[in-house]
Amino acid sequence: MERRVEGEEEEEEQSLQNFLTWAAELGITDSPPPNPSQSSLKPSNPPSCLGKSLTVSHFPNSGGRGLAAARHLTKHELVLTVPKSALITSDTLISMDNKLCCSIRRYPNLSSSQMLSVCLLAEMGKGRSSRWHTYLMQFPRSYDTLAGFARFETQALQVDDAIWAAEKAVSKAELEWKEALPLMRELEFKHQLITFRSWLWASATISTRTMHIPWDEAGCLCPVGDFFNYAAPGEDSIGSEYEDSCTQFSSLQVSSSSKNKDLERELDTRPVEEHSQRLIDAGYEEDVGAYCFYARRNYRKGEQVLLSYGTYTNLELLEHYGFILTTNPNEKVYIQLEPDVYSNSWPKESLYIQPDGKPSYALLCALRLWATPPNKRKSVGHLAYSGQLLSRENEMHVMRWIENKCCFLLDNVPSSVEEDICLLDFADKLKYSHLNETKQMPLACEVETAAFAKANGLKTVGEFSFSNKAKRSMERWKLAIRWRLRYKQILVDCITHCTTTMDHLSSQRIPCLRTDLLSFVDK
Structure with a gap:
């Protein structure tokens, strides 16, 4: 057994080295651009495309295989260049296959992503004769995106919005597959390439690995560039939109109502604008004809170099990329307000609980106004929209409502x-332990583990001879548990925050400001 594993590792390492040499032959490099006078000089035996700035490494607790700094890197420094000729798009693959080119023109209704999926499967069908075979062999054989979740794994998410997202992803994938089937049959794909399972693989490859380019909505496959693991925007500065309740009482002031409409329009977009200047650290640059990657911060030698794909919640990461983050500064628990509470002043996606358990700015504003008598809301609206408290009683009412909602x-x-x-x-013990160590199953796990066993054709969950299908199901099951666990932890933290705030408000000798507010309103 050990010899087989060692052999597999050696084979994978050799495959990786062949790929890095192949990538260097295409002009992919982590070295600074050469001088124009040297651009025509090419070594007869190209070395690995990495080694000057980056190196492939394994990070078991943060994404698996990724790229590490081969030396100290400086923020915004160019660390990888992939020329346009090395990028894979639908046009790239169609131009190299006359049969594909003739057939695909007869299906103009297919989306750009569907076309790229068909092209990718066609290229896989060529085997070793494909120009991109060395690169394609680096792809995972399966993904854990929501579209691949079976019924049991979908139900394991537990939360209605998440279950709906998974069901929608599966339905969308099935529809796109059926729409592309006539084309794939016309191209005489091998049977295994026409199956829904193969379609899921191709579409997940595109969802998880493509990068944005201005000339194709489906994006491009970028050799070596897709080795970067994800870093969430804003993770270095996780801040709260919610300011301390009691300290705001002392600064409660009446501001000019002439700016109310501007505040309503600007307040909810302000946090987005703060991060919009640089959400990603790579892009195609026309002037150099290449996809360029930059260091998002300073890195020490050996540190993992990360790439920001954009701002995503954990559910969005799971849907599009097949993973979640334990610490995600962009995670949200959305709070649905009843019709009598909801105000059209705020988009529904701005009403949420933050990762630290504190309510979002918009959620607080909406609830503070709702907790104000209807005939007073217009007069004090500018205070709510500017983030100020309206009174101790009002804030207590808001905190109590949020606490009850979370409960x-x-x-x-x-x-x-x-x-x-x-x-x-x-689940971890079940995967890594022997059968006799997992016989004593905790009572709380019985119902769900029995459902897992039934969904995967196991007589009991202790039946340790898992098929590959069952192993993949377990990984998706664990992802579902991790997602819902983070969801619940945020709600628990929010309850704690609300309780602490109410206790703090009750214990402080702060004069009730309702009289002052009503006096202002009467004027």
């Missing part, structure tokens, strides 16, 4: 935070 959401999911933690621990 309601937690009460309506099948398992608790503690049970999910226990279940994750059990």
